[in-house]
Each structure stands twice: as C-alpha cells, then as structure tokens.
Amino acid sequence: MKLLRKKRVLLVLFIALVTVLFFNSSWMGRWIYPIHYKDVIVKHAKKFEVDPLLIAAIIRVESNYKLSSESRKGALGLMQVMPNTASWVIEKGKFDTVTMDEVKHEAEPNIQIGAWYIKSLLTKFDNNTYVALAAYNAGPSVVAKWLQNDTWDGKFENVKKIPYGETKNYVQRVVYYYNKYKDLYQNELS
CATH class of the missing domain: 1.20.5 (Single alpha-helices involved in coiled-coils or other helix-helix interfaces)
Incomplete structure (x- = not known):
C-alpha cells in the first residue's frame, strides 16, 4: 500500500x-504561437517603420498565416486587404509592379501592401496603435467618426465602447497576439 x-x-x-x-x-x-514569413515581415516592417510583431499579430488574426485566404467580404491574402484598399495602396505607395493576383496569392506583396497600409493608418491616427487597428478592420472614416463624436476615445481600456462587435473583438485579439509575440520573439524580430 x-x-x-x-x-x-x-x-x-x-x-x-x-x-x-x-x-x-x-x-x-x-x-x-508561431510566426511564419519572418524575413518578409521584418523586411517590410523596417522599410515602413512598423513593429514587425504588430504585423505578425495582424496576420495571425486576419488569416492565421494561410497564404491565399479570401474572406466572405473579399479581403485577400495573409493580411486580408480589401481589393479597393489594395488598389489604393498600390497607387499611393507607387507599387506599380504589384498585381492584385500577387496580393492574393503571394506573401511578399501582400505583406508589403498591408505593412504600408497599417503605417499609413498609424500616421493618420497619431501613432495610436489601437485606433489604427480599429481602422484596419472597420475603415478609417468610420473610426474617425467614432473619435470625433466621442463614441470611443481610442484607449485600449475603453475598447468595449467600440460600437462594432467585430472591430472590438479584432482589436482585442490583435493586442493579445502582439503581447504573446512580444514575450516570445522580442529579441529575435525587433
């Protein structure tokens, strides 16, 4: 016994x-919590001065690293960029050699377009990551209205005030994965 x-x-x-x-x-x-396409993420993160871990977290939430993902709404590739947004970024960023087919099926152009776009949102919203993430999901004009009419103040602690459940959940999930990636990859990808 x-x-x-x-x-x-x-x-x-x-x-x-x-x-x-x-x-x-x-x-x-x-x-x-793996990160795929590290070299491509770091390359474009440095090029556009965006935290590579933020890009990795966006990809994790948007497509879970599935290369040719297409959402029900038509968002394309790893970073799930809407076709109209991708066309706008290609024009504004002068990415003349990038095609929509590449944005949908190839990691490098998709990450390049997505990284440029998140940088433009960060610039537009005074480097407020939470607001830029909300705008990445809901659209910049919608988020600008929320800020303008005091629906949401752009702070993470008040994310529950975001009126779109999908966007509220999106911001929370990206921040969650960003923090996980920071714990695991900070020294490797910074």
Whole structure:
C-alpha cells in the first residue's frame, strides 16, 4: 500500500513538473504561437517603420498565416486587404509592379501592401496603435467618426465602447497576439 502511495505521489509530482515546463517554456510558446514569413515581415516592417510583431499579430488574426485566404467580404491574402484598399495602396505607395493576383496569392506583396497600409493608418491616427487597428478592420472614416463624436476615445481600456462587435473583438485579439509575440520573439524580430 505504501509503495502504491509513493508511486502516486511521484506521478503527481511528475505531471506537475511537466505542466510547469509546458506552460513556461519558450519552445512550447513558439510552437503554439508561431510566426511564419519572418524575413518578409521584418523586411517590410523596417522599410515602413512598423513593429514587425504588430504585423505578425495582424496576420495571425486576419488569416492565421494561410497564404491565399479570401474572406466572405473579399479581403485577400495573409493580411486580408480589401481589393479597393489594395488598389489604393498600390497607387499611393507607387507599387506599380504589384498585381492584385500577387496580393492574393503571394506573401511578399501582400505583406508589403498591408505593412504600408497599417503605417499609413498609424500616421493618420497619431501613432495610436489601437485606433489604427480599429481602422484596419472597420475603415478609417468610420473610426474617425467614432473619435470625433466621442463614441470611443481610442484607449485600449475603453475598447468595449467600440460600437462594432467585430472591430472590438479584432482589436482585442490583435493586442493579445502582439503581447504573446512580444514575450516570445522580442529579441529575435525587433
């Protein structure tokens, strides 16, 4: 009986140790929260002066790194850029060689377009990441109206005041993944 009790105690201790290692290990976190296309993300993040971890978090929420994703609303690729937005970015950013087919099916042009667009939103909204994320999801003119009529003040602690449930959830999810990525990849991708 004593031997059986000792084995149970050892089993419980072993399970506790494995659990602690599982939840506190960097390799496990990287397995659960991977970042694909790191080189492309870093390249365009540096080019447009955007945090690469923010771009990675947007991609995670938008497409979960599925290259040729297309939403029900028609958003394209890894960063789920709407076709009209992609066309506007191609024109404004002078990306004359980028085609819509490339935006939909290739990582590099999609990330380039998305990184340029998030930088333009950050610039438009005084580098307020939460507002830029809301605008990335709901559109800049809609978010500008929310700010103008005091529907939302642009602060994360007041994100519950965002009137679109999808956008509120989107901002919260991107911030969640951004913080996870910061914990796991800060020194690697910065």
